[in-house]
Amino acid sequence: MGINFSSGGDQDFPAGVSQVVQDTKLDTFTTTSTSFVTITGLSASITPRSSSNKILVVVDIKGWVQNAQHGELQIRRDSTTIYTGNSSGSRNVASIGGLYEHGSPTNPIGTGFAMFLDSPSTTSSITYTIRCRTQSVNVCINRSNQDQNTSDNARMPSSITLLEVQQ
Secondary structure, three states, X not given: OEEEOOOOOEEEOOOEEEEEEEEEEOOOEEEOOOOOEEEXXXXXXXXXXXXXXXXXXXXEEEEEEHHHOOEEEEEEEOOEEEOOOOXXXXXXXXXXXXXXXXXXXXXXXXXXEEEEEEOOOOOOOEEEEEEEEEOOOOEEEOOOOOOOOOOOOOOOXXXXXXXXXXO
């Protein structure tokens, strides 16, 4: 199947999605680690049916970092960090950034989102996880730092969705 673009070229589309896997994290996670640590309770595993198939990875993370500092997230396939910016000097590489306290009010929860087509080139089971780090304060997943039991606080879910795309 193809589509005709205004440039005159045709683009082939994948034959379809052969499987979908999702994991949703409903509970919370907090760390003060300045090194990347795995967010517990949020991982998705898939066994590709063909080594030429791709995995569409969709990550939706809710989080908050204290005192207007920056939180960073990495997406991992097994032990390999994937979908990051280029390394340069002493800079960290991350898949998602920008979880931070926006000032006033002090309880907003930000959303980190990523969607990309991974090429694992395997028919063995692979597991996708998310790691996070902070500069020096709390990074909270699925909740604000204060997490008070009041109506102006909320808890939210985070998820990883994997779609195997036939090539």
